[in-house]
Amino acid sequence: MANSNSQVQIQTEKEKNTGGIKVRRAIAYVVLSFVTVLCLFWFFILFINATRGDAELAKGFTVIPGGYLIKNMLGLMGRPEIPIWYGLLNSFIIAGSSAVLATYFSTMTAYAIHTYEFKAKKFMFTFILMIMMIPTQVTALGFIRMVYAMGLENNFIPLIVPAIAAPVTFFYMKQYMDSALPLSIIEAARIDGSGEFRTFNTIALPMMKPAIAVQAIFTFVSSWNNYFTPALILKTARNKTLPLLIRQLQKSDYLTQDMGQVYFMIAFSILPVIIVYVFLSKFIVQGIALGSVKG
Numbered sequence: 001m002a003n004s005n006s007q008v009q010i011q012t013e014k015e016k017n018t019g020g021i022k023v024r025r026a027i028a029y030v031v032l033s034f035v036t037v038l039c040l041f042w043f044f045i046l047f048i049n050a051t052r053g054d055a056e057l058a059k060g061f062t063v064i065p066g067g068y069l070i071k072n073m074l075g076l077m078g079r080p081e082i083p084i085w086y087g088l089l090n091s092f093i094i095a096g097s098s099a100v101l102a103t104y105f106s107t108m109t110a111y112a113i114h115t116y117e118f119k120a121k122k123f124m125f126t127f128i129l130m131i132m133m134i135p136t137q138v139t140a141l142g143f144i145r146m147v148y149a150m151g152l153e154n155n156f157i158p159l160i161v162p163a164i165a166a167p168v169t170f171f172y173m174k175q176y177m178d179s180a181l182p183l184s185i186i187e188a189a190r191i192d193g194s195g196e197f198r199t200f201n202t203i204a205l206p207m208m209k210p211a212i213a214v215q216a217i218f219t220f221v222s223s224w225n226n227y228f229t230p231a232l233i234l235k236t237a238r239n240k241t242l243p244l245l246i247r248q249l250q251k252s253d254y255l256t257q258d259m260g261q262v263y264f265m266i267a268f269s270i271l272p273v274i275i276v277y278v279f280l281s282k283f284i285v286q287g288i289a290l291g292s293v294k295g
Helices: 002-049 054-058 069-077 084-115 121-131 136-149 157-164 167-180 183-191 196-207 209-225 228-233 242-250 259-291
Strands: none
Touching: 002 259, 054 259, 069 084, 069 259, 084 121, 084 157, 084 167, 084 183, 084 196, 084 209, 084 242, 084 259, 121 167, 136 157, 136 228, 157 209, 157 228, 167 209, 183 196, 196 209, 209 242, 209 259, 228 242, 242 259
C-alpha cells in the first residue's frame, strides 16, 4: 500500500513538473515572439516607406504599401551624383575583402597563440586584447596623415588592408579554438609529416568553419555599415560606399529632397545584409553555441 502511494506521488510530481515546463516554454515563446516582432517592425516600416512618395510620407505612417517603389528607384538611378550601383559594388569589394582578410589572418594568429609555446605568448595575447580598448577615432588623425603621405587617398586599400589586424575576431577565434581544436590533432598531423601551413589550411580551418562563418558575417556587416573611415578617405562619387551616398542624399537641398528616395536608398543598402543573414543564420547560431561551450 505504501509503495502504491509513493508511485502515485511520484507520478503526480512528474505531471506537475511536465505542466510547469510547458508553461515556462509557452511564456518563453510568447516573449521571444514579441521581441522578434519588435525587432522586425522597424524593418517593416522602412520597406513600407520605400514604396511611398514624399507627399504620402508627410501624411504619417501606414501599414499599406504605396505605389511609388518603381518611381523612387528610377528617380534615384536618374541622379548622376548618387551612383548607387557603383556604391553597391564598392561596398561589396571593401566589405567582402575585409571579411576574408580579417577572418583568415585572425584565425592564423589565434592558431599560433593556441598551438605554440614561447616566452612572449601571454604578453602577446594581452597586448592584442589591449588594442581592442583603443577606439578608432583616437588613431584616425595619424592614420589619415599616413594615408595621404602614401598617396592612397580616394583608394580602397586603406579600408581593406588594415582589416588584417582584427583583435575582436582574434579573441573570438582563440576562445573557440580552446574548446573545439584539441592540440592532440595538431600533434598527430605533425607526426605524420604535415607542414604547419598545410596543417592550418587543411585541418584547423575546416574545424573552425562555424566560427569563421560567424566572424566573416560580423566583419562583413561592420565594414558594410562603416561610415567614419570611408568618409575621411573616399572623395569622388564613384568611389564612395552606400553609407556615404545615403548621407550625401540626405544632405541635399531640403526643398528638393524626396524622402521616398531616401527610404528606398536605405532599404536598398541593407537588403544585401539581410540576405546574408537569412542564408547564413544557421552558421551564426551554431558558431556562437559552440564557441561558448568553454566558459
